[in-house]
Amino acid sequence: MSSYHLPVMAKECLEALSLKPGGVYVDATLGGGGHTLQMLKSCSGIKLYCFDRDEEAIGEASRMIGETDNVDLIHANFSTLRTELALRKVKSINGILFDLGVSSHQIDDRERGFSFDRDAALDMRMDKTQDFSAYDVVNGLEFRDLAKLIKDNSDELNASRIAKAIVAARETKPIESTGELARIIEAVVGSGSKDSLKTKVRVFQAIRIYVNGELEILGPALEDAINLLVSGGRIVVMSYHSLEDRIVKNVFRDAATGCKCPPKIMKCVCGETKRLKVLTGRPVSANEEELVQNNRARSAKLRVAQKI
Numbered sequence: 001m002s003s004y005h006l007p008v009m010a011k012e013c014l015e016a017l018s019l020k021p022g023g024v025y026v027d028a029t030l031g032g033g034g035h036t037l038q039m040l041k042s043c044s045g046i047k048l049y050c051f052d053r054d055e056e057a058i059g060e061a062s063r064m065i066g067e068t069d070n071v072d073l074i075h076a077n078f079s080t081l082r083t084e085l086a087l088r089k090v091k092s093i094n095g096i097l098f099d100l101g102v103s104s105h106q107i108d109d110r111e112r113g114f115s116f117d118r119d120a121a122l123d124m125r126m127d128k129t130q131d132f133s134a135y136d137v138v139n140g141l142e143f144r145d146l147a148k149l150i151k152d153n154s155d156e157l158n159a160s161r162i163a164k165a166i167v168a169a170r171e172t173k174p175i176e177s178t179g180e181l182a183r184i185i186e187a188v189v190g191s192g193s194k195d196s197l198k199t200k201v202r203v204f205q206a207i208r209i210y211v212n213g214e215l216e217i218l219g220p221a222l223e224d225a226i227n228l229l230v231s232g233g234r235i236v237v238m239s240y241h242s243l244e245d246r247i248v249k250n251v252f253r254d255a256a257t258g259c260k261c262p263p264k265i266m267k268c269v270c271g272e273t274k275r276l277k278v279l280t281g282r283p284v285s286a287n288e289e290e291l292v293q294n295n296r297a298r299s300a301k302l303r304v305a306q307k308i
């Protein structure tokens with residue numbers, strides 16, 4: 001298994017995808033290729049289209065998987081799923097996996113500037129070709145926008161105080177490193193406590209979500225995926241925080257509801273039909289055995305649905 005990233009709930013994802021020989025599948029978040037490799041091993045003759053917005057992930061997975069016509073590695077945001085597949089003349093798919101967020105490798109690689117406990121230049125871009133990084137957010141946004149992004153993307157109670165401290169600190173000189181940002185947060189909430197650690201986790205995650213536009217692309221991408229699925233095809237999504245999970249839950253619920261006309265109306269006028277059957281009433285979590293081996297699996301929530 002790759003040290004790049006241990007695939008989370010690999011067995012559960014495989015079962016949920018219910019792969020069929022000859023089927024066409026998408027791994028929307030390739031990472032280190034862990035789930036992709038498991039899919040290739042468990043079912044022969046499938047064709048896989050794998051997306052990652054991080055060129056390094058594409059390189060690593062390409063080394064892991066090796067030369068094969070069964071896999072097409074695509075350096076692109078999954079927000080372009082529909083167009084990228086259309087370019088490859090793919091009109092429908094049998095299943096798709098989204099394993100959201102960042103990989104362990106991205107967090108652990110100091111140079112990427114995702115982590116508060118590894119001092120590095122503020123960056124946090126999943127796609128290094130993007131021209132807008134955490135440095136621009138932290139040093140460029142006005143107080144109000146900064147406070148809103150921290151609050152909206154993390155529910156952090158101290159969002160305003162932290163935004164104020166960031167704005168005050170950058171009046172002297174730009175905030176250039178993850179260490180500087182971490183110390184500004186600690187000065188607001190106190191250092192060394194459990195609360196301070198949680199606040200740093202939340203603020204760094206909030207800035208990462210904003211830099212990579214993670215929340216606004218998710219709903220439309222899930223819609224595109226549902227539309228591409230053949231009848232009986234599966235959509236499998238793993239999320240790692242409540243904001244993401246809420247989007248998945250709502251998109252699934254809406255697609256499974258169909259007609260949204262008020263009950264009084266005798267004949268449907270909205271034209272919406274049921275497109276999905278949700279297969280996981282409550283999201284699935286990793287079992288104890290996996291949690292011992294992989295701490296990252298702790299926050300994972302798996303939701304599965306099937307196209308009608």
Ligand SMILES: C[S@@+](CC[C@H](N)C(=O)[O-])C[C@H]1O[C@@H](n2cnc3c(N)ncnc32)[C@H](O)[C@@H]1O
Nearest residue numbers: 007029031032033034035052053054077078099
């Ligand atoms: C949790 S990791 C996936 C790990 C993978 N399942 C494995 O087993 O190795 C998430 C990966 O998805 C990528 N990613 C996140 N959001 C993306 C997006 N919108 N489009 C394409 N790739 C994305 C990240 O760059 C990262 O490599």
